[in-house]
Amino acid sequence: MPTRQLFATGFYEGALGDDALIGELDDACRDLAVEDKAGRAWSRAHGYRGYTSYASLNDLPARDPRFADLVRRLDRHVAGFAKDCGFELGKRLRLDSLWVNVLKPGGTHSGHLHPHSAVSGTVYIAVPPGSGALKLEDPRLPMLMAAPARPDTFVYAEPSAGSVFLWESWLRHEVMPNAAKAERVSISFNYR
Template identity: 30%
Template sequence: MYEPEVRQRDRVAAHLFGRNLACANIRAHPVESGAQTGRVPMRGSTGPNKPSGRTAVVQPSCVAPMRAASGSIVIDERPDKRVVQPAMNVSTPDIVRLFPTFVWCRRLEQACYEPLDRDLMAYVDTLIRSGCGTRTGSAWQSAHRQHERPEFSVLIAHIERAARDVLAFLKVADAPFHITGCWVNVLDPGGTHAMHSHPNNYLSGVYYLRSQAGADTINFHDPRPQTTVIRPPVTELTAYNTDQVVLPVSEGTLLVFPAWLPHSVSANTSAHARVSVSFNIMFSDYDTTMSPPLWGN
């Protein structure tokens, strides 16, 4: 099981922005199981979010089952404070986590990812030497149809399996999907990637081909803009008051997350390039299978 890095000074309960963060196979470790931890850095900006239009009913244990008051009396016997008070039978309060945001995380077995990474890196080197792709400063990106290349067939199989697992976890009805884009990112030393999201898709993700100390994290940003209205000082950063979570990654790591979740990459402070493969996933024939009204004929 892949476990994110934990630092004692900035340990955080396993939630993104008061929402659950699930790491490892989502079927074996559902969001509600609690439990992984990430690193929480300095505050940053937030990105947009839109309501889904669907409402869930939550019945916290702190209100069910209800218990009747005892009716007994407690008397304070101090001479100056002879006060008669009803005894209170109070249950332990619950923190109800609403609308969890997930990041699905799996690390391939070493025997699987090492030959896969070796073959893909040889292909990436060929692309760069041939002058393909786009370079902007310290960053290089390939064209975005790499999922159609035979060199990517093994990785695409892993991505599609991950997407099926995520949709099953989200209880999405059996719905065909397809990869709408897949491209290679190379960040040379000093290279960064500003905060962004991937509109017009349902899921996004990234697979790491080369990742070393100094180039081994991804930042996720709170998608709720209203949380920036009031920012009181805090004594400690937790999942409930931070606006950025840093997730450590390594070679062979595959992440899948909502396409609307803002994310960024900090500067590569290592001496080598950071190489990853990004992808987007959308439902097939969305306009005809999901867009029409759900009532009547």
């Protein structure tokens, strides 16, 4: 009897497909990194090398039409991903949070997941060469105990400007160190 593969883990790699919007979002993100004093203070206090609006601004789509335009596009990507995952939804997933990340050279973000969400993701705005991949961890890793090593325990997804990555929020991931000489700019989000 052949071996069946069970419980596959979905990972979505799409493209925003709008270079003009990417440029506008780059300006918006860098403006926030200058203007958002609370976000800069939180980043400093928590050792984030660069800037994030994660703990300071929770209204970006209402605050700036460029982010609202992004959300309209992300809604379509997320709906397609949810369908591919076979989610049985009574209603469509809705954006719960969206935040800006401006990661300086040397910056990283350790392994984590996104509780209280169904789908999480990142859209990449500025990705200089060497600015780091998204590292995804096999969700079985804590339970493998004495299992032999596998070549795909960690998967590295290399973004480019305009990449849209989506995954189920329970999937542990981390941002590899930014080895570029310039900042990497991204926008992360959660849907529930």
